[in-house]
Amino acid sequence: MFAFLRLVLLLLIILTLIYGGVSLYSRERRRAKLKQHWAVKGLTGDRQSFIQRGLKQYDHSLRRRLILLVYILPLSAIALVIYVVNFS
Incomplete structure (x- = not known):
């Protein structure tokens, strides 16, 4: 169990x-x-303000949330492998 937690x-x-x-x-x-x-x-106008508004929109975009798949996909794959190995 300790080895699994370390992994x-x-x-x-x-x-x-x-x-x-x-x-x-x-x-x-x-x-x-x-x-x-x-x-x-x-x-024309304030370029920095334009960029900040665009980045604020980016922070609430779907693309930003999809990056969380970096966590979800590998952990789900490991959970699936553990389930298949132990319960099939």
């Missing part, structure tokens, strides 16, 4: 690092797209 703790640490990396990468991609949109459209 789960290690897995959660690794998944947290992956989640952080994917989340930061996705946010920076969104920021770059907003900057590009600003430049292509030739918008």
Whole structure:
């Protein structure tokens, strides 16, 4: 049982690092797209405010929530394998 808990703790640490990396990468991609949109459209006004509004919308988007699948999919797969091995 102790080995299983150690495995789960290690897995959660690794998944947290992956989640952080994917989340930061996705946010920076969104920021770059907003900057590009600003430049292509030739918008006027406060560019930083435009980017902050776009990132605020991104924080509430479906794409941001889908990154949580980094946790859900591997843990669900492990739970499924444990169930199949023990109860089939």
